[in-house]
Amino acid sequence: MESGDLRIFQCVAQEGNLTKAAAKLGYVQSNVTARIRLLEAEVGTTLFIRHNRGMTLSPAGEMLLTYADKIIGLLNEASKALGATSTPSGPLRIGSTQTAAAVRLPELFAKYYKQYPDVSLSLATGNSQMLIDQVIGYELEGAFIGCSCDHPDIESVDVFDEELFVVSSGVGPEEELTRKPILVYSMGCSYRQTLEEWLLSSGVNRPVIMEFGTLEAIISGVTSGMGISLLPEIVIRQQIETGNLRKHSLPSGISRMMTRFITRKDAFVSSALGAFMAMLPREYDMIESGSTSEVEL
Numbered sequence: 001m002e003s004g005d006l007r008i009f010q011c012v013a014q015e016g017n018l019t020k021a022a023a024k025l026g027y028v029q030s031n032v033t034a035r036i037r038l039l040e041a042e043v044g045t046t047l048f049i050r051h052n053r054g055m056t057l058s059p060a061g062e063m064l065l066t067y068a069d070k071i072i073g074l075l076n077e078a079s080k081a082l083g084a085t086s087t088p089s090g091p092l093r094i095g096s097t098q099t100a101a102a103v104r105l106p107e108l109f110a111k112y113y114k115q116y117p118d119v120s121l122s123l124a125t126g127n128s129q130m131l132i133d134q135v136i137g138y139e140l141e142g143a144f145i146g147c148s149c150d151h152p153d154i155e156s157v158d159v160f161d162e163e164l165f166v167v168s169s170g171v172g173p174e175e176e177l178t179r180k181p182i183l184v185y186s187m188g189c190s191y192r193q194t195l196e197e198w199l200l201s202s203g204v205n206r207p208v209i210m211e212f213g214t215l216e217a218i219i220s221g222v223t224s225g226m227g228i229s230l231l232p233e234i235v236i237r238q239q240i241e242t243g244n245l246r247k248h249s250l251p252s253g254i255s256r257m258m259t260r261f262i263t264r265k266d267a268f269v270s271s272a273l274g275a276f277m278a279m280l281p282r283e284y285d286m287i288e289s290g291s292t293s294e295v296e297l
Helices: 003-015 018-025 029-043 059-082 098-103 105-115 128-136 174-179 190-201 215-223 233-241 271-284
Strands: 048-051 054-057 090-096 119-125 142-145 154-169 182-184 209-211 229-232 245-249 256-264
Touching: 003 018, 003 029, 003 059, 018 029, 054 059, 090 098, 090 128, 090 271, 098 105, 098 119, 098 215, 098 229, 098 233, 105 119, 105 271, 128 142, 128 154, 128 256, 142 271, 154 190, 154 215, 154 233, 154 271, 182 190, 182 215, 182 229, 190 229, 190 256, 215 229, 215 233, 215 245, 229 233, 233 245, 256 271
Parallel strands: 090 119, 090 142, 182 209
Antiparallel strands: 048 054, 142 256, 154 229, 154 245, 154 256
């Protein structure tokens, strides 16, 4: 089983389409098709289920992809280690939740790039579980997540601790809060989990859920009176000060969230990643809390 075949297999699995995979790899489609068939013959089983919409992994294919991700990840790590220099340079792939990316990272990234201009810094956003999976799969060097992670291959550093608030529009009676729809990201979002936990404790078992793809859409929806959400104050401070939003405190057991920066334990720490991590304590040695008025729930 050649590493080149595993890379082709991985790409086809990710794209779900031979044509797209061939274009991404820079190969002709017939070559990709032949390599996949040879790989299936070598392992003695079907790796993909072919259908009109493309290709889906078979159970055996899903198993092989788990190993392929690890093998390719280790090969990439070895390549980075052998080509490493003491001066931060090259690609650095960081992941983050959308909230942290919107309000925390722009200043940090700007300072980092100013100090290390030879680093090609990129940012991917997603929910915490998605980011954990991408770090485990060597797709990201590190990521900011909004939950704890006890995976044996992951180590984490506490970055900043924030108080969370239920937010609503600036109008409407307090007692209607739990009857409103909740405006959240997709499943896997830590804020969504905490908000649903609070509603359950308030007797709401099946809240109306509206999923949004961006932080801006959630804030706009809450401001318009569409529903409620859960966010750290730093995100909605301006809207609170102008009276467009109102914040409501949570019970102490679920009112705070620690954002953590995670990496793989066995990953090679490049000079670029090491320099990035060295900046974190200086940039985020803070606890965000405001003095604007709030409503106790």
